[in-house]
Amino acid sequence: MGAAGCGGPAGSGDVTLKLVAADYGNSPKTSSSVYWKKLAAEFGKRHPDIKVDVDVRSWKTVDADVAAMVKRGDAPDMAQVGSFADYADKGELYSADQLLSVPVQSSFVSQLAEAGRVDQKQYGLPFVASTRLLFYNRDLFDAAGIKAPKNWADIASDARALKDDGVPVPFALPLGSEEAQAETMMWMLSGGGGYTDTTDGPYTIDSDENVRTFRWLKDNLVGKGLTGPVAPGKLDRADAFKEFTEGKVGMLNGHPTLMNDARKAGIHFGMVPMPGKDGAAKSSMGVADWMMAFKQNKHAKQIGEFLDYVYDDQNVLDFATQYDLLPVTYSANDEMSVDDSEKDLHQFQKTLSTSELYPFGKSSWSQVSGLIKKDIGQAVEPGNDPQQVLSKIAKQAGAADAAAQ
Structure with missing residues (x-):
């Protein structure tokens, strides 16, 4: 070197x-x-x-x-x-x-x-x-008699079937501090939202689309016990990936490195684009x-x-x-x-x-990414209102963006 x-x-x-x-x-x-x-x-x-x-x-x-x-x-x-x-x-x-x-x-x-x-x-x-794709364990899916999801309703029903079949983590939702900003963006795009509307536009973290997305996650996955024993806000991506390679996870979002790790571990997996609410998502991450x-x-x-x-x-x-x-x-x-x-x-x-992609062109992005890593897991916690959590992050992100101008 x-x-x-x-x-x-x-x-x-x-x-x-x-x-x-x-x-x-x-x-x-x-x-x-x-x-x-x-x-x-x-x-x-x-x-x-x-x-x-x-x-x-x-x-x-x-x-x-x-x-x-x-x-x-x-x-x-x-x-x-x-x-x-x-x-x-x-x-x-x-x-x-x-x-x-x-x-x-x-x-x-x-x-x-x-x-x-x-x-x-x-x-x-x-x-x-x-880019990112939705990974699923083919053997666990076959055992539960289900197919790869094509929309959010499929994700929820597949996760329920996996849970009923004894899978410890039907859908891994890593919103912990390691890379929560990635998992967050994947779901926001899947729900028709995102961090911004344009490359250099203002942050739209608490948009109606994003709020609806996190309410759906809270009500249909986390609240129904379909994301495993660890609270999403405490789950890091590395731990979720490790559990997938151990055959404990039914579905999760992943990147190419996970392919090799899963294959080396003997996991028979499939991959599909992250579904949107009612079908194909408008874009991927x-x-x-x-x-x-x-x-x-x-x-x-x-x-x-x-x-x-x-x-x-x-x-x-x-x-x-x-x-x-x-x-x-x-x-x-x-x-x-x-x-x-x-x-x-x-x-x-x-x-x-x-x-x-992330709003890389905004000099405030690294700070805003840190805010998301710190707080986004609270949006799906029991008793919390996703809109309040997203609005809090949005207010801090707006202040960071204004300070960077």
Whole structure:
């Protein structure tokens, strides 16, 4: 792992670019540093005047690490992390059109490019993407004599049948502090709502649609004992996933990583798009991680040349397939869609074109996400009014958004 800020030996390049990137691996062998160092070396052969110094850090610290670097005046040239809007608001980032060639800039999947905008200009370059599907345990469903749900009524009736058949957790609803903002968004979209109406519009957390969604969850799943013994507000996603791989969960929302974990555990599972209230949902939830480029070292030309190489289809595919993620460009997605060796990801790909992402372009989002993680579980607790809980979060989110303007 290279140290950010270190230059190469004499004659190794006229410009040294510093890249800080998140680690998607879980061991030295699978670390993202292996990918980045190989990519940087190959790029260096084509551009001997540009050296790329790679510093790969844990997802647990990388966002805070980059923030600390920027604060002390030692910003990297590029950072591949989880958010970008704060830096864009402060004028610290290059926009996409200042860096990328036209073909690369126009290659991004439109939903992802749109989510990377702040004030109608793209600063966040999507690096990898993912979507979410509803997983179900086929063996438990067969034993209960039920089929995959197509609407909310099916979810409720399937969950009841699973409970009657002795399944400990008919529907896992992780609204705990780990990733409650994701589970919340999936259900909001399923109910015709969302966090905002437009990419840069105000928060709509307590909209009528969202309130109806959480009332349905409270009355039809949680209140009827169909979400297991742990209160949703105390259940983290990792624990829900673990129970699914142990055969204790009938249904839950999941991402591609769960496929491999479940398969290794011998779970016979199926996947369907998250149903809407009365049928197909208007959209699914998409997730993206981001690349951004800082102005501090004035290396726009060299950064652009490197990022054009990063977004070459083969490089995009190599990284995405290694970590069971989705490519961020149309052409790379087209390649993946006809590759039988990646057929497990094809269902996730199908929902990418209708996906909606977090409001990444709002610099208040990280704070609002924290509010949701902290309080959203209260919306389905016995004795609580979902509207009051959502209105409380909405008021705090509005204040955070106003303060960030």
